[in-house]
Amino acid sequence: MLRFTLRAPTFTRALPLLKKYPVSTHRSCRTPKPTMFHKQVSRLYSTGSVQLLAKILSTLLLLRPPVITADLPKFESQYYNYQKELWKRLMWTFPKWFYFREGTLAEQRFRELNKNPVHNNPNMEFIGGRPIIKHQRDLRFKQVLRLPKPYLEGEEGEVEGLESDKPVVPNSRTTPADASNDTTSLERKLARTLYLVISEDQGKLWAFPNFSCENTPLHKVAEEGLYGLGGTEINYFNVSPTPCHVQTSDKGKEFFIKLRILSGSFVAQNKNTTFKWLTSEELGEHLSKNYYEDIKHLMSAV
Amino acid sequence: MKISVQINPPSILCSSIMFAARKTNLAAVARTFARGKKIQNKKQGVNNASTQKVVNQLSALSATKKQPKLLKLCPEDLIKHKTITNAWNVFQRKQRTKEAEILAKQYESIKDAMTELKELSPELFEAALKKERKFFPLEYRVPVDYPPRNPWNYQVKKL
Incomplete structure (x- = not known):
């Protein structure tokens, strides 16, 4: 183990030197230069080997993937709305006779909801142009259809009818955790990717969890460290054992390992440890500016 | 016989x-x-019930009398439409270049990390490249428009 860590770095350190001072093949300069090169290499071997070794750290980037789809920005939603309206305008007429057989109750209900447009009366004057009616639809405009519902709608939005027939009301996209701005909750900002940051000094300095690595694979260290920090009630998924980034700090070389939390919760095992689940923008407020600039590209835009 | x-x-x-x-x-x-004597009148339609059914089905698919009038935009509306489309294209182009930049940066940082790791510890480098046989987790959900009743599952089920 030790043999590896001591010998290999010095050898690879010498590689750029090889490029810088290529061993010339010309006869005239063959004799002096290799000796110089050998001197340099031997010096590196003798002194630099221990000093060059930086401490390897495994930094955990634990993220909670979004639960709901991203919120559409204003411009995009407006553009999609415009396209939808164009599409509706160019849509074919609804073949009513195919879906509602004539003389049935359903057809009667449909007819009550969808009144026929004003027909092209030759004795009338139309200001916006004469209507072109085909199959009870004015071909100049989009067709607005209202379908009979299986429930009765009363006053103030109350509905009567069978439970199974009632309209589906989707859950709110914002949760109580959003309302109370609970940063320790996994249910906040469901549309965003959240990242775990911890603090050992009651919230003065925030950082990603860091673990020192002693000849154990980086991802194994990160996974074990996560269990040590936040308890074993975490179901995580690691896409790859390859580190996604390296950051040099005063502690050593921090290798970033990305893990995804799928279920369970992070419960701080140490009393002094406080944690937060933050979006990428909020990370910028909690981490130092230079550090955040270096790792910004690792964060998801959503 | x-x-x-x-x-x-x-x-x-x-x-x-x-x-x-x-x-x-x-x-x-x-x-x-x-x-x-005219057996099949245009107004009467088809006599046979099954034929009538087929005719109905085909009429639901066919375009006759169902296509709306073509869009005829006045010059002002046309300019508006072109501006909107142009703005959308510019927006998309910007987004695509931004995404490409981020991808390139991510690739570079992976590369840097791996070269550094190779220098520091070839053992860890080998371990980081080792491919494990793993399955995509069933608990990983695709984002949906509206959250479920319990947005987060706190129960850990070890599979």
């Missing part, structure tokens, strides 16, 4: 059926050829 006798009865049956079918067909033909 015996064999022919055995075959005979079914052949008779068959011919009788054919004869019966032919009889009805002949009657139909006679009706259509009746002079001065």
